[in-house]
Amino acid sequence: MQMSEMYDPAPILLTGALLAAVLLTSCVTTRAYDGPRLSASERVIVRADPVVSAGLPVQVRLRQDGGNRDAIGAWLEVEAAGRVQRREQVVGGGHASGTVGFLHVGLGDATAARVRVLWPGAKPGDAALTSAWFDVTADRSYVLDQQRGLSPWPQP
Numbered sequence: 001m002q003m004s005e006m007y008d009p010a011p012i013l014l015t016g017a018l019l020a021a022v023l024l025t026s027c028v029t030t031r032a033y034d035g036p037r038l039s040a041s042e043r044v045i046v047r048a049d050p051v052v053s054a055g056l057p058v059q060v061r062l063r064q065d066g067g068n069r070d071a072i073g074a075w076l077e078v079e080a081a082g083r084v085q086r087r088e089q090v091v092g093g094g095h096a097s098g099t100v101g102f103l104h105v106g107l108g109d110a111t112a113a114r115v116r117v118l119w120p121g122a123k124p125g126d127a128a129l130t131s132a133w134f135d136v137t138a139d140r141s142y143v144l145d146q147q148r149g150l151s152p153w154p155q156p
Helices: 016-026
Strands: 012-015 043-046 057-063 075-080 083-088 103-106 112-118 134-137 140-145 149-152
Touching: 057 075, 057 112, 057 134, 075 103, 083 103, 112 140, 134 140, 134 149
Parallel strands: 057 140
Antiparallel strands: 012 043, 057 103, 075 083, 075 112, 112 134, 140 149
């Protein structure tokens, strides 16, 4: 599908009550709206930006033996197209609990990358707690285990 087929640049016109409904349902705020008021005859043009692809991602799930099996506190480094991105493994996303999942890193135009992990407690240059670099392919999911290395995530 071509971008021109997916994106219609025609503006959307909103008036009166419809505009108020969009503003109220699209915004989350802790303060009352104190912006300009529109009369029923005034119109607002909302123009959507075209969808721009950020490229394909790589997803990595970290594993290690022991009590911290999800490697909370580890840092994943992803090198692609001459750029290194870092993600910290943290717990979050839950109310009164937490979840741990894949670390998701966009690769831009790159189709391949290298990944490594600084395991919990590692300092920069600490070879004992830093994994080797592993080659990965964009749009794939992997498990990186401290003892067993990199393996593809089972696909359904």
